[in-house]
């Protein structure tokens with residue numbers, strides 16, 4: 420179906436989740452504008468496409484956001500300072516991106532009267548809870564400034580909806596993995612980091628005992644959830660989850676098997692800001708968005724390893740002969 424009238428602004432569109440979302444939006448016939456300051460994203464992540472426009476700019480600057488919001492009907496807000504550790508080390512800087520930047524986007528979206536704003540929240544808003552699986556109405560007890568910032572964004576979105584009628588949905592992504600997540604970046608998720616070490620035949624590093632568990636969602640499913648939420652009349656917050664979790668030790672076992680690298684893990688001290696167990700409840704996701712993840716962990720890992728090997732080959736082939 421062609422949707423030429425719908426013009427979507429994707430903030431953070433040159434990043435990991437953003438670039439997959441942009442690809443899907445283009446495939447579905449949308450016109451897309453990306454606003455990204457390229458602090459952690461890459462232009463290489465984006466295709467050359469006649470319906471895609473790139474604007475280099477910063478969500479902390481209201482003029483950039485105002486310009487990017489011109490003529491758009493929908494907004495997918497993903498740009499953020501995404502490292503939990505950095506938010507602990509420098510909470511003020513983190514808040515300028517994740518609270519003030521997000522507020523700029525929400526305010527300009529309200530001014531532009533967009534049909535729908537979808538923004539990235541996070542499972543980090545829950546913090547440590549013994550009420551698993553985590554339902555959207557659970558008490559929020561973030562363990563990091565990052566989790567608190569995402570929770571504040573949700574409160575602002577609710578307020579702007581009642582003050583200005585801005586329809587919005589905050590998606591609480593659980594742990595996202597897939598191609599284009601840079602394993603060497605300090606922001607990388609655990610799957611990218613484990614895989615990078617195993618493919619390099621180096622021992623993977625685990626913080627703590629490895630019994631902490633996570634709910635891993637493939638990035639292709641996240642992109643589908645983003646597009647579904649943009650088109651849905653529903654407003655509020657919603658988990659994007661598989662509803663299943665796995666410990667890091669079990670995850671490592673899968674990856675060892677798939678990479679045929681059986682090196683033991685090196686354990687480092689656990690981090691205070693690390694959540695012990697994380698597993699989302701998928702009921703609202705299903706009821707509100709009729710959404711079910713399509714990728715099992717096994718399928719997603721196989722796809723990721725295939726992609727990783729292809730990009731390693733491309734990197735080696737592109738090297739000068741005497742490098």
Ligand SMILES: NC(=O)c1ccc[n+]([C@@H]2O[C@H](COP(=O)([O-])OP(=O)(O)OC[C@H]3O[C@@H](n4cnc5c(N)ncnc54)[C@H](O)[C@@H]3O)[C@@H](O)[C@H]2O)c1
Pocket residue numbers: 430431432433434435436437454455456457458459460461476477478479496497498499500501516520539540541542591592593594595596606608
């Ligand atoms: N990856 C995960 O597991 C996960 C889980 C929960 C929530 N999220 C959220 O999803 C969103 C996307 O995360 P991601 O994993 O794709 O990260 P990413 O770092 O790959 O993407 C973020 C993008 O935002 C851009 N950016 C950062 N600050 C900016 C600013 N001030 N102005 C303009 N652009 C800016 C970066 O250059 C990057 O391209 C973030 O809001 C993140 O908090 C991610």
